[in-house]
Amino acid sequence: MSLRIGVAVMAALLVLYLFLVTERAVLLLLSGDPLGAGMGAALFALPLIAAWALGRELWFGVRAERLGRLLADEGGMPQEQVAVRPSGRVERTEAEALFPRYRAAVEDSPDDWRAWYRLGLVYDAAGDRRRARAAVRTSIRLQSGRPAT
Structure with a gap:
């Protein structure tokens, strides 16, 4: 559950960042300065790319988690016991x-x-x-x- 909370917090922070960058891009586009308008146009592309990447990663996570639950319900998860470091990572x-x-x-x-x-x-x-x-x-x-x- 803490992983979901972490993902939700990071996604919310990214959405806030994207909002602020988009706001700055609009201000630059409306500045009337050709250089500012160019920078605003370039800056406007970044939130679109980031939003697409965020959506893609979240959708991958949802589908992967669904398959993991399905496999676990079928009893098909790997059953081998392996050594674990004190940090919790597998050897x-x-x-x-x-x-x-x-x-x-x-x-x-x-x-x-x-x-x-x-x-x-x-x-x-x-x-x-x-x-x-x-x-x-x-x-x-x-x-x-x-x-x-």
Whole structure:
């Protein structure tokens, strides 16, 4: 629950920031100065890009969490016990040792969203966020009925 609160606080702060930047952009556009108008136009693009990125990340989080709950309800979450550091993070070497098994499951069933989601969890535990997100995105596509790319 604290993660959701953190996400909500960060999203609210970003929305406030976007509002203030948009307000400044409008003032620059209306300044009558050609340089100010150019800067205002450029500054106006930033909130649009940031709002799009925020929406995309929040939507990814909602869909990933929904799949995680679905997989947990089915009893399909990984059950291996791995050592945890005092900080709460998984020992990376132990997470990496699990990787071949979950990668083999994906290779055996490349259209199984559950296998891709579990692979994403193992990548995340090993600290490879880029591959974890890619695996979870593939899982979301497969679960929604779209083919993996």
